[in-house]
Amino acid sequence: xxxxxxxxxxxxxxxxxxxxxxxxxxxxxxxxxxxxxxxxxxxxxxxxxxxxxxxxxxxxxxxxxxxxxxxxxxxxxxxxxxxxxxxxxxxxxxxxxxxxxxxxxxxxxxxxxxxxxxxxxxxxxxxxxxxxxxxxxxxxxxxxxxxxxxxxxxxxxxxxxxxxxxxxxxxxxxxxxxxxxxxxxxxxxxxxxxxxxxxxxxxxxxxxxxxxxxxxxxxxxxxxxxxxxxxxxxxxxxxxxxxxxxxxxxxxxxxxxxxxxxxxxxxxxxxxxxxxxxxxxxxxxxxxxxxxxxxxxxxxxxxxxxxxxxxxxxxxxxxxxxxxxxxxxxxxxxxxxxxxxxxxxxxxxxxxxxxxxxxxxxxxxxxxxxxxxxxx
Ligand SMILES: *Cc1c(COP(=O)(O)O)cnc(C)c1O
Numbered sequence: 001x002x003x004x005x006x007x008x009x010x011x012x013x014x015x016x017x018x019x020x021x022x023x024x025x026x027x028x029x030x031x032x033x034x035x036x037x038x039x040x041x042x043x044x045x046x047x048x049x050x051x052x053x054x055x056x057x058x059x060x061x062x063x064x065x066x067x068x069x070x071x072x073x074x075x076x077x078x079x080x081x082x083x084x085x086x087x088x089x090x091x092x093x094x095x096x097x098x099x100x101x102x103x104x105x106x107x108x109x110x111x112x113x114x115x116x117x118x119x120x121x122x123x124x125x126x127x128x129x130x131x132x133x134x135x136x137x138x139x140x141x142x143x144x145x146x147x148x149x150x151x152x153x154x155x156x157x158x159x160x161x162x163x164x165x166x167x168x169x170x171x172x173x174x175x176x177x178x179x180x181x182x183x184x185x186x187x188x189x190x191x192x193x194x195x196x197x198x199x200x201x202x203x204x205x206x207x208x209x210x211x212x213x214x215x216x217x218x219x220x221x222x223x224x225x226x227x228x229x230x231x232x233x234x235x236x237x238x239x240x241x242x243x244x245x246x247x248x249x250x251x252x253x254x255x256x257x258x259x260x261x262x263x264x265x266x267x268x269x270x271x272x273x274x275x276x277x278x279x280x281x282x283x284x285x286x287x288x289x290x291x292x293x294x295x296x297x298x299x300x301x302x303x304x305x306x307x308x309x310x311x312x313x314x315x316x317x318x319x320x321x322x323x324x325x326x327x328x329x330x331x332x333x334x335x336x337x338x339x340x341x342x343x344x345x346x347x348x349x350x351x352x353x354x355x356x357x358x359x360x361x362x363x364x365x366x367x368x369x370x371x372x373x374x375x376x
Contacts, residue, residue: 016370017285018253019337022054024062025376026246030232031063033244037215038226044070046211046229048078048095052362053291054233054249057085058373063232064090072227076102079111091171093138096148103127112136114174116148121158128167138172138208143194144187145178155198172208172225173199180213180221181239192220212237235358236348249347249362251369252337253302256319257283267321268313273298275312282309282324282332287316291364292340293354296320300353303344304332
């Protein structure tokens with residue numbers, strides 16, 4: 001017997017264990033909101049890690065249509081994948097810079113590296129010489145994060161490299177804020193001061209400083225080019241403040257089994273939950289391999305309408321159990337979807353419940369959901 005399977009995750013059929021809805025209208029609204037807040041600065045889009053898990057090609061395409069021409073990825077491989085999906089006048093910057101040996105490919109592909117060290121600067125300069133062309137680049141200064149970028153002294157050293165300003169077209173001087181989500185943190189002001197000192201060495205080069213949190217710091221933090229990521233995708237940029245962004249992501253997960261168990265029944269790996277009374281349990285079709293953190297076990301929840309359905313026992317790789325006793329019997333059946341992210345549980349709320357941040361929830365969502373891109 002021949003059985004042909006035509007179903008794909010792109011079709012509106014019950015193949016996948018859950019549906020990840022990406023609201024491109026909300027994404028675009030968030031972009032225009034950030035453009036407004038960026039005032040005189042140009043607003044780029046940070047689409048690293050597959051646009052925080054939402055699809056770099058899809059996200060970049062709609063933002064390009066709305067006027068965005070500057071995109072940031074973290075790894076060179078991401079730039080190589082994104083390049084063919086965007087028109088040539090879109091600039092793609094690689095935040096982590098290039099590994100030795102990738103320079104010629106980057107030059108040919110039209111990808112712009114961030115020069116994070118004197119070594120990277122020398123290699124890029126050598127490539128420009130070899131190809132006998134001028135190559136674009138951005139310089140990153142480390143102003144207080146000690147992660148990527150050059151210290152003040154190293155920037156000065158690089159600027160003295162023979163031919164540096166002739167062979168390389170320096171588009172931006174970048175730095176990254178370590179504490180931009182906390183407006184009261186004194187490190188923000190310290191980094192701004194350090195950035196001004198470095199910028200004084202390159203008075204003709206525009207500055208790019210603000211990530212999402214930096215945009216909300218406003219004023220001098222905005223520079224000439226802002227680099228929002230999380231705010232585009234609906235995350236909160238500033239802790240302890242209401243989130244001004246529209247939610248972009250919804251996640252619904254299917255019920256794959258419902259059972260009633262007596263009091264004293266162990267649930268899941270390790271028997272980490274034992275029912276205190278007779279309970280109705282639903283098993284849903286997503287687990288930690290789908291980006292639902294293990295520490296949602298015995299603490300997190302799903303929602304059905306307004307009803308909170310606690311996660312009971314440990315989160316398995318491919319499924320987890322919720323206690324649905326509070327719902328009238330037969331409310332949920334095979335194929336019903338419960339909400340993991342949506343109007344009743346925001347991205348921030350599920351991140352809090354898992355003791356992590358929205359960035360980690362988004363970037364781990366995984367590939368097993370049906371992805372539904374909508375323009376609400
Ligand atoms: C990830 C990243 C951003 C975007 O940060 P958000 O907090 O998501 O807005 C901007 N700049 C650099 C250097 C980054 O690594």
